[in-house]
Amino acid sequence: MSTDTSSYNGVGIVAPQRAHFDRPLTLRSGAVLPAYDLVYETYGKLNADRSNAILVCHALSGHHHVAGMYAHQTDNVGWWDNIVGPGRPLDTNKFFVVGVNNLGGCHGSTGPSSINPATNKPWGADFPLVAVVDWVHAQARLADHLGVQQWAAVVGGSLGGMQALRWTITYPERVRHALVIASAPKLTAQNIAFNDVARQAILTDPDFHGGHYYEHDTYPQRGLRLARMLGHITYLSDDQMDEKFGRKPRNGSFSFGYDVEFEVESYLRYQGDKFAGYFDANTYLLMTKALDYFDPAREGDGDLAKALSVAKAEFFIAAFTTDWRFSPGRSREIVSALAKNGQAVSYAQFDCNYGHDSFLMADPEYHAAVTAYMGRVSV
């Protein structure tokens, strides 16, 4: 993502906002969150009819800072800045775009690293596990807070796409279009397995302290780093890794030891260290569990079409051929279920080379298709 501000023509300087919610939220697990905060950002202007609002849902490691940059930190550009802005696929000249940090997050919304008012200590492992549907309920309250009765569109990639899908089932009257990108109707066993290895790396780190590491003034840095390294491999494509790193040795020749020898090792360790430096391990655990639990077909007795039959939204489903973590076949399961019901759905797949991360890239064909679809979204 470019941090060269001279050629930047996105939404520009933005500032996060905070909303406090006093009404208790009963979670899917049965636990009750008595009160919570959500941090969010908005881009563009809500129109007089309040009909032009778009919700962007984030994935595993995302947050509310979707687009733009901070005045005091102009190199901190939003994670999906390339798709949100004036003249961009989610055009802020037309739409009012909202990004929110989900419950359980570690970027300002109430989560495991927040203070539990009952104990005056960080929640840590006591923070209840949340499901995708809980996020959607919380997002609906944020919509109420913003005066948005119905989203023009709910948009998300990966875990964010699952939230978009969930919105159409849980609040069918409140979403006109759902853009579900590089997502799946549920995780496969292989996908859950990857998540569990990541969790085990964190849970078995001696610095984890059963999730109460804040009190010990430490954090499971090694576990979180390993979790991210593993995750990162699965987000890239084999071809892309080969192109980017190949078998390039870092120092020209082998040292016959366990230090970094290949470029790919250097890259992964760097990504792992960077991530472990800012992300909360409890949030990582909780987000991966939300992924694992997601399976809306349960409400249709295992039949996804039955579960989706209540949806009133029109759907745009997209996938990337090099994405093996959320492969095009998984997206086509959603398409087939919607087509079985005769519901409005379009599906496109793109040859972008970046594996699962493709959904974050400014691939011209992909962005052109999103632009074309957004042209159909009336406000």
Add this chain to the structure above:
Amino acid sequence: MSNANRSDFDVIAGWVQPGERVLDLGCGDGSLLKRLMNERGAKGYGVELETDSVRAAIANGINVIQGNLEEGLAGFTDNAFEHVVLSRTLQTVRNTQGILREMMRVGREAVVSFPNFAYWKNQLSLIERGRMPVSEDLPYQWYDSPNVRFFTIKDFEVLCDDMGFLIRDCRVLDEAGALVKEEPNYLGSLAVYRLARRG
């Protein structure tokens, strides 16, 4: 494929009743479906392989699903549509019988249009000039043609009979899009068939 002169669309539109469900295979930019939606209140989906066409169809406001017809129609359930249309596309599909069988599975009726290789000008081109035909309905040079199957109206009817399909209706058009009444296999440039399962 250009949608500029799609004389078969008039014929197909005439066969679709208000509110019917249509699946348009190889839908291009979605012109036919859009017309059927606007004129007939039809509902349905287009299937298209080419990314540029998929984007054009999305912009056209139709439900388009990117996919390869060679892989069948696994994403669609049995009898989901009143009409499954394959307009000027059968000649580009390698798995001819496979796609026809799939059309009959997901639709009550298959509507198929295709260029007639036995059209007199095509025959003339081949016999008199010794060159592969290039015409209004076969607008490609042999080396850049997307067409992989070359067949005639007679050939198609034999295949329908072999596969147990009932020909419910058939219109044959000349290069100008006018209806051909006599000697269709010789005078017709484009044929449009309505097929149903026998019995």
